[in-house]
Amino acid sequence: MRVDELTLKGFGKWRDATFRFAPGVNVFSAPNEAGKSTMLQGILAALYGMKRDYVKGARYLPEYDKYRPWHQGDYETIITYQLAGKSYRLHRYLLKEREQARIFLDPEWTELTDVYREDRRKERDFLEKHLGLSRALFTDITWIRREPLSAAEHLMPSLSRTDEANPAVNSMLAELDRDLTAIGKKERAENTMLGKAGALVAQKEAELASAEAAWSIISQLTQQIADWEAERHELEQQRSRLQQRKQRAHAREKVLQERWQKSYRFPADSDEWDWWDRTAQSAEEKQIHEAAISRIMAVPSAETEDIEPQIDRDKLQADYAKGIQLRKRWEEGHLRLAELAASALTAGTRRQDRQTDGQRKQQRFPVWLWGSAGLSAVLGIISGAADQPALSVILFVLTAALAGGAWVKSRAFARANREQAGSLKEAEAPSAAQEWKKQQEELAALDAELLRMVRMWGATDWEAFVEKRDEWLSRMRSRESSQLKAQLSQKDAKTQIAERWGDDLRRVLELEKAEMEREQEAWTSQWQSLEDRLQQIREEMARANGEIAAHDTVSVAKAKGEYEEAVSSLRQLQQKREALQIARDTLEEALAEWNREVSPGVNEHASQVLAQITGGAYRDVRLDPHERFAIRVLEPSRQLVLDQEHCSTGTQDQLYLAQRLALHAHVSQQSEPLPLFFDDHFVHYDEARLRQTLAYLMELSEEHQIFLFTCQDREMKILEPLLRVSNRHLVHTLG
Template sequence: MRIEELTVTGFGKWQGAAFRFAPGLNLFYAPNEAGKSTLLQAIFAALYGMKRDYVKTARYLPEYEKYRPWHQGEYETIITYQLGGKTYRLHRTLLKEREQTRLFLDPEWTELTDIYLEDRRKERNFLEKHLGLTRSLFTDLTWIRREPLEAAEHLLPSFADVQEASPLVHTILAELDRDLTSIGKKERAENTQMGKAASRVARKEQELADAEAAWRMITQLAQSIRGWEEERQGLEQRRARLQARMQKWQEQEQLLQERWQRSFTAVDRQEWDWWEQSAGSEEERQLHHQARKEVEKWGEPRTAAAPEAMPDQALNELAADYERGVALRKQREQRHLRLAELAVLALSTGPRSQSQGRGRTQRQGNQAKRRKGALRLWGVAGVFASLGAVGLATEHPVLGGSAIGLALLLAALGVVVLRAKGGANSSSPAAAIDSQQALEGEQLQQEIAALDAELAELVGRYGVSDWDTFLAKREELQRSVQEQRTVALENDLAKTRREELLAESWGEALRAILKREKRQCEEAGSDCLAQLAHIEAELQELREKTARAHGEMNAHESESVASARDEYEQAVQALRQLQQRRDALQLARDTLLEAQGEWKRDVTPDVNRIASEVMSQITAGAYCDVRLDPGEGFAVRLLEPSRKQIVSQEQCSTGTADQLYLAQRLALLHHVSKRTEPLPLFLDDHFVHYDDERLRRTLAYVAELAAEQQVFLFTCHERERRMLESLLSGGARHKVHRIG
């Protein structure tokens, strides 16, 4: 087998990297942490994936999480290898739950994926089919490590050419003997699996007989249950009818209770229909009908409500006219006040205008004329004060207040006129003011006349001539309406009292009837309850009988014929399987003994010879006799030449132990390669404990191996490159790969 090329899409620190390998020695030289070990793991993952060989608890190897892509890329590899004269190209995606593997045949790239079936790990392991080696066996043989073999128990059958599908069949002899002993050879033994299985068959046979007897009893009980079920259905039908009657009486009693409560409330015209329609007897219906006739007879005089509507309407119109008259009188008084103001202004400016007409020589009035003008103003103020007092006395506050306010204004103007010193005013402005005041006075007189006419028309509608008479008639009409309302209220009170007396007598008679009906309902309900109790007792007795019968049936349900027969057949089948397993284990034991004998006869001498040759060459003849013990995981022992003592690998120095690991792997690899073709060899910093002389001899032997098979040597030291420099520069068969 030869690996030609590896493309790493994403694996650990490697992303988008491609490596092409030489057919001979491939030296990977780089410092620590440069990715050499990651590259080696990428090769194994590309060939075999990252799942365990034998699924136990975890499906994936511990290295799966360690080598996830650092850069969040695809967890994917592509590897090209030659095997059996053919070139294969293997694409592998390693993401969990999205694993995908595809195999192509170069150079046509014909896809061969579907030719290989998936195993129980959902994996198409092509290399295992091609080489007959699992991942554990492949790494044990090709990866030279300073540690014991991981799958030694599965290595021995592969040497013996045993072709069974599962390597678990080929366990060590001790395990086979222990399993055979636990199974036993005789069926009458008590402590063996075979004896227990035979006892279980006998027990299940007896249980089958018991189940058949129980089935006959269950059939009889089922017939009894059917009869009880028919009886129960009849009783339940009677109970349903009684419950319906009970529900009816309860509803009737609830209705009586509702009518009892409503008998204490007043009844209007609409409710009399409800009382008559919901009456429970003819006696009650006659009671409601008679009471209704009495109420309707007393309600007829209620038609007197129509005449009462007219006084209320007239009173509303009178109130509106009153408000309108008050507003008109207020407007009239406001205009009279304005006329008074104009009169005062005329009185205060009259003498001054006349003196201006006589000539500019009399511009200043004397003190006597001013006093005379002031006395006039005060006289007019006294008249308005008298009018204000009369208005307040006759309950006309608006008129009285306006007159008193005008009187105060005129008195103040008189004081102003008396104290004025006079002045020269131009004739033309005074004349203009007088003309304007005259026009305003005429307009005010017209408005006052219009207001007087509207007020006269308003009071005329009520047949009076003045405002005071209108007020007196208004008071008389209000008093009349109040008297009519008092009389109507007294009539309503009398009618209400009569209705209350009628309702009281009607309610007492109704409650007496309802009490009798309620007593009848209670008696009927008690009778229904007694019958229901009797039926319930009978049903309870039937339920108890049925429950006991079902209990007996359930007690024997586990002894059903079908399940007992199935268990019996399963027990017989288990006994047969145990016998087959015993025979298979015996065959496996015999085969393993035969394989071990073949190993000791044919394989052991050859493997020991190769291991001794390797050890002799890399130690310069210091150690020439090496043995591998297949019974102890191919442990290595050697003969110490000076003392002639046999020493184990653990008793040697670190460098010698590493050499023994190398001899062990090379010997096993050489023997396995005979069956297929030379497999690659992987050394990852294996020579760290070698001195220069020991390393030189070992590298010389590795160079001889590289002439026939592919070798991958990973190192972080310069000395391996220097010692192999002549070999690496000799042609295209060998190659140096610098990383980092």
């Protein structure tokens, strides 16, 4: 058995939700409250409905009210499944006041609902007819849960093998005999259930004959409507495909517009070239990009070879400005020396005027010395201003010597006049000498600093430094001019390449746009043809439905329904009698068969499963049919037989899995490979046993369809590499 598709029109949180399933493993990985358990209950409800088996008390399951639609809508499911090489579509309305179930055989959608009888719950036993399993037995076997079997007593009678008849067997055999007597053996007997059912069938058959003519017309119209419906469905699928083509065309058009806009901006880096390469729609376009890249790579670099030593222009200019300031201070210092010399000369002249005529004659020699010193100082200043520092220094030294001699001579002549000139001489001479000395030291320091600076630049003096500076600046300006020309040339070349690239690219884009416009015209025309045909089909179906309504459809349907109901009741009685007889015969052999054939095989299979998923930690399992198939395991290290409840939580989960898989394998062999459902079953598994168990499930998925619901990521991490090896599997996302 394989479930292909489930539609939950209204079930719990799901509304108009459709799910398609793979034949192998179907993984539903989502957090809690995402609707995983609701989907599992929806599958079971779609297959079996929501009524109880083996009715005791309430007719409906406790989950009935829990999974009523949250929204305002019908409590409705549709499921498509394959069984025994046939595909069935089962449609259920689950609301109590309008409960209904209809089954169709694909692909013709032939309705088979009336082929199946209703049980005492007024439920048609579609799956029980197909599989021989009630809902309770189906969930016990296929839904791997951490709880005991809910219908163990119906899976295999709890009998014991003794020579005398078991009391339970005798009780069941007596009840079977009473039921067989009430049903009867012949259809013509008047007082039996079979006789009454046969008479009712004859009556309803006569009533149905009078409506056959109208029914023939209705059948033809119904077949035509079914054909139109199939054609309409096919046309709507074509329209859906056209809609997808339209969406893809819009996406391509959007990308084309973006590429057209970007074709006016030449790519600036590798990321933009990568974008063009990814979005290229043809080999010609790729060649255009490759040619542009090649031409760009061939453009010469704008960098020129620098054979001159690197000169720090900012430092050169800073040192030049600093030298100008030093030269200015040097000139100001020499002017100050000249002023000091002139001041000393003027002071000597004033003292000579106050002396007597006899003293002036005696002082001619000192006066001559002072005049010479002044003349030498003036010449030193002029030499300094004329950029003759060596001569200027000599003259200033001579000035100092003459002034010193004049001063010594003047002291000799001035002793006589000490009372008159002593105070003035003592006030002026020390001050002038100190300032003279200080000025000389400052000038020497300026000369040394200037000389040290120009030597750093490889010059012997200030004039050589200025010449080198001018030469360096001229070379720098020449080199910058060459680089600018190279950059302009490179820019012109790149501009031409960009213009050629843009023109070639837009030519290709225009061809692509024209092709898209032709495709759009084609599917637009096809779309209009589909719409016209769909409108025509709708009109024809409306006309056919009107003709059907014109006939006495109510009486025909009622007559057919009553006849088929009578036939169904007769068949049910016949089948019930056969089933009771078979049950009576089978019941006597059930326990013997279990002990002889079923029990060893099931126990062996459960042991194999447990050994594989535990890595050989446990190898021997037994299922006890006398105690609702209770599970016992042999603890290998101590050789003790342990009941399931005495094992760890994780081991108990694995024992439940082994129990269900063993029973599942046995039942599948008797009927058809059944699916398996896991709803967060592996919570207590450790990492190693989880890997072993999932690997075993992948082996089972080759024959059985598996539904795995989980809210944890570790199952997905383990399954991802296993699921990729085959297209039989599918990972579902729940929005």
